[in-house]
Amino acid sequence: MNTVACYKVVADAQDIVANDDRTLRFDKASYVLGEYDLNAIEEAVRVASDTQGRAVLLSAGDARLSDSKLRKAALSRGATEQFCVVDEGMARADALQTAAVLAAALQRIGFDLAFFGEGSADAYGQQTGALVGALLDVTVVNAVSAVRVDGGAVVVERSLEGEVEVLELAAPAVISVTSDANLPRIPQLKDILAAGKKPSTTWTVDELGAACAPCVEVASMLAPQSVARKQVIYEGDVDEAVRSLAADIKAAK
Amino acid sequence: MDFRKTEEQELLLESLRTVFERGNFEDYFKECDETHQFPDKAVEALVEAGFSTLGIPEEFGGTPVDILTQVMVAEEAHAQGYPSLCWINYSTEVDDILTFGNAEQREKVLAHALEGRKPFTLGFTEPQAGSDSAAMSTTATKRDGKVYINGHKTFNTSADRAPFMLCVCRSGVNENPYKDFSMYLFPMDAPGVTIEKLDKIGNHMCGTYEVYLDDVECEETDLVGEECKGFYQLMKNFEVERLTLCAANVGMARCAYDEAARYAAQRMQFGKTIGSFQLVQEKIVDMRIKIENMQNMLYKAAWKKDHGESIMVDSSLVKRYTSRAAFEVIDEALQIMGGIGYTNDCRIARLWRDQRVYRIMAGTDEIMVHTAGRALVKEAR
Numbered sequence: 001m002n003t004v005a006c007y008k009v010v011a012d013a014q015d016i017v018a019n020d021d022r023t024l025r026f027d028k029a030s031y032v033l034g035e036y037d038l039n040a041i042e043e044a045v046r047v048a049s050d051t052q053g054r055a056v057l058l059s060a061g062d063a064r065l066s067d068s069k070l071r072k073a074a075l076s077r078g079a080t081e082q083f084c085v086v087d088e089g090m091a092r093a094d095a096l097q098t099a100a101v102l103a104a105a106l107q108r109i110g111f112d113l114a115f116f117g118e119g120s121a122d123a124y125g126q127q128t129g130a131l132v133g134a135l136l137d138v139t140v141v142n143a144v145s146a147v148r149v150d151g152g153a154v155v156v157e158r159s160l161e162g163e164v165e166v167l168e169l170a171a172p173a174v175i176s177v178t179s180d181a182n183l184p185r186i187p188q189l190k191d192i193l194a195a196g197k198k199p200s201t202t203w204t205v206d207e208l209g210a211a212c213a214p215c216v217e218v219a220s221m222l223a224p225q226s227v228a229r230k231q232v233i234y235e236g237d238v239d240e241a242v243r244s245l246a247a248d249i250k251a252a253k
Numbered sequence: 254m255d256f257r258k259t260e261e262q263e264l265l266l267e268s269l270r271t272v273f274e275r276g277n278f279e280d281y282f283k284e285c286d287e288t289h290q291f292p293d294k295a296v297e298a299l300v301e302a303g304f305s306t307l308g309i310p311e312e313f314g315g316t317p318v319d320i321l322t323q324v325m326v327a328e329e330a331h332a333q334g335y336p337s338l339c340w341i342n343y344s345t346e347v348d349d350i351l352t353f354g355n356a357e358q359r360e361k362v363l364a365h366a367l368e369g370r371k372p373f374t375l376g377f378t379e380p381q382a383g384s385d386s387a388a389m390s391t392t393a394t395k396r397d398g399k400v401y402i403n404g405h406k407t408f409n410t411s412a413d414r415a416p417f418m419l420c421v422c423r424s425g426v427n428e429n430p431y432k433d434f435s436m437y438l439f440p441m442d443a444p445g446v447t448i449e450k451l452d453k454i455g456n457h458m459c460g461t462y463e464v465y466l467d468d469v470e471c472e473e474t475d476l477v478g479e480e481c482k483g484f485y486q487l488m489k490n491f492e493v494e495r496l497t498l499c500a501a502n503v504g505m506a507r508c509a510y511d512e513a514a515r516y517a518a519q520r521m522q523f524g525k526t527i528g529s530f531q532l533v534q535e536k537i538v539d540m541r542i543k544i545e546n547m548q549n550m551l552y553k554a555a556w557k558k559d560h561g562e563s564i565m566v567d568s569s570l571v572k573r574y575t576s577r578a579a580f581e582v583i584d585e586a587l588q589i590m591g592g593i594g595y596t597n598d599c600r601i602a603r604l605w606r607d608q609r610v611y612r613i614m615a616g617t618d619e620i621m622v623h624t625a626g627r628a629l630v631k632e633a634r
Contacts, residue, residue, distance in 0.1 A: 076264060193261060
């Protein structure tokens with residue numbers, strides 16, 4: 001099966017600084033592959049390799065996407081080729097705009113299975129995979145913790161609360177995998193060296209004819225209000241301590 | 254001059270850091286240090302991530318890479334707290350055998366090296382032959398088509414785990430010892446080999462042994478390279494081996510520095526962090542200067558070697574400087590930690606014990622003066 005793993009280049013969360021007024025500063029941030037997307041890449045590569053297919057990568061973003069180190073970082077994880085949609089507007093794109101671009105690109109690439117992470121490592125909206133599937137009018141499943149291909153059928157497991165749902169789907173389909181679906185490989189030097197020689201194709205949003213109006217307006221983006229630690233120590237009788245803790249939690253709500 | 258690492262080097266170092274993040278080895282290393290165990294789990298993780306293959310030719314299952322990158326990798330591993338004398342890359346040992354060994358010897362050594370296992374302990378130092386290597390007296394005597402090894406080697410790292418010894422012996426052919434040494438490769442479980450563990454103050458994860466060789470029977474084909482050329486054969490890679498040791502020095506110093514600097518930024522005394530006192534800041538500044546100097550000197554030497562320039566003098570300078578400067582950095586880091594630094598609960602205590610031997614092994618600080626000093630004076634003549 002031919003697979004496509006979609007990924008996003010995001011600011012490294014460790015480098016994002018919250019100002020006193022809760023606004024965020026990204027100026028010292030280095031950019032990395034979204035952590036959850038590594039699971040999508042790993043799954044796409046594994047499924048393609050198990051089925052003698054081909055795994056490729058797809059991403060949409062601003063000029064950072066063209067950074068050669070980030071390209072090598074992505075391509076050192078087993079996929080054979082990379083497609084990028086580079087457009088300055090993509091940095092501010094909402095989930096629908098991103099999905100429209102990815103869907104158009106996926107149509108052009110062609111695929112049996114398109115893989116997404118469980119959410120982007122920045123906004124973590126968990127929307128993009130589902131929207132892409134809807135726009136392409138193909139099967140969509142999210143929260144997938146295991147994928148196997150059985151003949152022509154794709155069998156996926158979804159870990160739900162208290163049960164594991166097993167579904168059989170037909171390709172083409174869009175699958176969002178959880179972060180425990182696999183352990184992403186650690187690229188070795190030979191993979192890193194090979195990555196620099198793999199083909200990469202870049203499109204613009206206009207070339208794909210995929211521009212669409214935003215459906216979400218971002219009013220503000222603020223860090224959570226920091227709350228001082230209460231520094232209460234519950235001692236003595238356990239039942240009594242639990243009651244006090246519960247009462248304090250209720251009172252704090 | 255371009256001081257940037259290449260993208261490939263950066264990505265490789267990121268992969269290395271991922272191994273350490275996933276392994277979360279700090280407590281494990283502490284336990285191994287306490288119980289004098291070899292850190293197998295960490296070795297396995299690094300081997301699985303391909304780090305044992307670096308620098309070994311592709312046709313033998315390796316991934317060729319320049320010396321500078323190998324140095325950076327070894328440094329980074331030690332900066333992440335990887336224990337000294339346990340490094341999993343044996344590309345120089347492999348090169349020794351690929352260059353001078355026969356097909357059978359190559360195969361044996363490669364198999365272990367690719368698995369990150371020390372393929373052989375080097376039989377070099379003897380009780381009466383420390384810095385004075387010409388005083389080595391272990392003999393290889395030919396008798397009835399066999400070769401018999403007799404002698405006493407010491408300070409053999411990993412003699413308990415290494416499957417072979419690469420033993421430097423007098424052949425009894427030439428008066429001049431340097432033109433009389435031959436190397437033999439034989440299994441450590443051969444009859445006549447006994448080992449005795451030394452009780453060291455540090456490097457507890459890697460055992461060091463005395464090795465007694467009593468009529469150890471070898472085949473003539475166990476000779477590595479040419480008879481009486483053993484000493485010169487060993488010289489082929491000793492400069493690069495020296496650089497790898499220096500990389501461990503820099504890494505251990507960075508490890509101690511990072512921990513002490515973090516501590517200085519947090520530890521409160523007299524109502525403020527100790528890092529706000531200038532006496533502590535002075536330590537941190539001087540430690541950082543030494544780390545920068547060590548890195549610059551080491552990387553330059555590696556770069557020169559990669560570009561075919563001689564590092565005969567450089568390798569001695571960098572060995573002497575990094576061994577001493579790393580010890581000074583670690584010692585000051587311990588000082589910043591105060592009493593906690595002197596407890597085995599603190600990683601810096603281990604680094605302090607472990608790194609000290611780098612001023613002695615593989616050429617003492619003083620021998621580095623001897624080797625570089627003469628050349629420098631000659632150069633000025």
